[in-house]
Amino acid sequence: MEQRIDDYLTIALPKGKLFSLSTDLFEKVGITAEHMSEKSRKLIISNDAIKVRFIIAKTSDVPTYVEYGAADIGIIGKDVLLEAGQDVYELLDLGFGKCRLMMAVPRKEKRSCLTDYAHTRVATKYPHIAEKFFAQQGMQMEYIKLNGSIELGPIVGLSESIVDIVETGTTLVENDLEEIVHIMDVSARLIVNRVSFKLKFERIYGIVNDLKRILESGEGR
Ligand SMILES: Nc1ncnc2c1ncn2[C@@H]1O[C@H](COP(=O)(O)OP(=O)(O)OP(=O)(O)O)[C@@H](O)[C@H]1O
Ligand SMILES: O=P(O)(O)OC[C@H]1O[C@H](OP(=O)(O)OP(=O)(O)O)[C@H](O)[C@@H]1O
Structure with a gap:
């Protein structure tokens, strides 16, 4: 057309x-x-x-x-x-x-380094950006696409981490999550x-x- x-x-x-x-x-x-x-x-x-x-x-x-x-x-x-x-x-x-795209994980189960998350599951609205980013770090991950309330992923055992937008950080704090990697500014x-x-x-x-x-x-x- x-x-x-x-x-x-x-x-x-x-x-x-x-x-x-x-x-x-x-x-x-x-x-x-x-x-x-x-x-x-x-x-x-x-x-x-x-x-x-x-x-x-x-x-x-x-x-x-x-x-x-x-x-x-x-x-x-x-x-x-x-x-x-x-x-x-x-x-x-x-x-x-303005906000930032971050990888975050449950605060109490935080692993010692990023590569400890290789081959784990990431819940995200942004599987393409996340895949490209982690591939550049030499990490293969499994991406689970969600469309909202991404922070639920690790809480309910769907994933080990999330990649999502953080603005004030309130949603992470209220759900006991912690930013571990800054992927990009938005x-x-x-x-x-x-x-x-x-x-x-x-x-x-x-x-x-x-x-x-x-x-x-x-x-x-
Ligand atoms: N706190 C924030 N949370 C989410 N997006 C934000 C925030 N601050 C700024 N943004 C920017 O605003 C854009 C639109 O966010 P909004 O939440 O309105 O859309 P959406 O959640 O993708 O839409 P929909 O709910 O229809 O799927 C985001 O893509 C991002 O670039
Ligand atoms: O750092 P904060 O200021 O807490 O903002 C971040 C939150 O805002 C966005 O969710 P949104 O409001 O778009 O709802 P959603 O979960 O339906 O995507 C984003 O996905 C985080 O959940």
């Missing part, structure tokens, strides 16, 4: 933690639409005056909409972007949605469809520059 090209700019936004941070940032560069609310069940919202269309997607689907050109640009966490491995350009680190990124970047270059480049200006001035935080 061919990519639909029109004179609107279609922007894919993730529901959840990054939604209002994303709409706030776009608002600062004059890209808005009426009735933008995460609670709304309207999944596509247009502003005909500035020829912009927002699509409100499930977080993990944002890179898919952008890769296939159903959206020209999108906002997504670096964690989801790397895990998806989709073919899109990453244009800008937006500096919000923040929200602006991504762009490859064809759109060529065909709508001036418009996208203009928005990127406006966003950069806001971020550099500190107003975007």
Whole structure:
């Protein structure tokens, strides 16, 4: 199926933690639409005056909409972007949605070194990132894909460890887990469809520059 090209700019936004941070940032560069609310069940919202269309997607689907050109640009966490491995350009680190991807283990059963976990089970939402990371450490592991409440894995005996996002650390503490390896820092990124970047270059480049200006001035935080 061919990519639909029109004179609107279609922007894919993730529901959840990054939604209002994303709409706030776009608002600062004059890209808005009426009735933008995460609670709304309207999944596509247009502003005909500035020829912009927002699509409100499930977080993990944002890179898919952008890769296939159903959206020209999108906002997504670096964690989801790397895990998806989709073919899109990453244009800008937006500096919000900051957290880190960590390996954590039950505090009371902590082993003496990382390699003691070789060939054990890891519960994670990020099996691809984790596999690549541990392979670089020369470690083979068994990855069990979960979609949420990852910290349950070691508590109920599903796995020996987890690889998951840590922000404040509260979830780890409350579940008696301890970070043992820092895998990567995460923040929200602006991504762009490859064809759109060529065909709508001036418009996208203009928005990127406006966003950069806001971020550099500190107003975007
Ligand atoms: N404390 C945090 N927990 C999870 N993600 C965070 C946190 N802080 C920042 N983020 C970033 O926000 C992004 C979106 O997180 P959110 O929890 O909304 O989505 P999700 O859990 O993947 O969505 P869904 O619940 O639909 O599966 C993450 O991919 C990550 O980049
Ligand atoms: O370090 P903290 O500030 O405690 O945040 C980390 C927690 O937040 C995320 O879960 P989320 O809220 O997305 O719920 P989920 O378990 O459904 O993924 C992540 O998966 C951790 O569980």
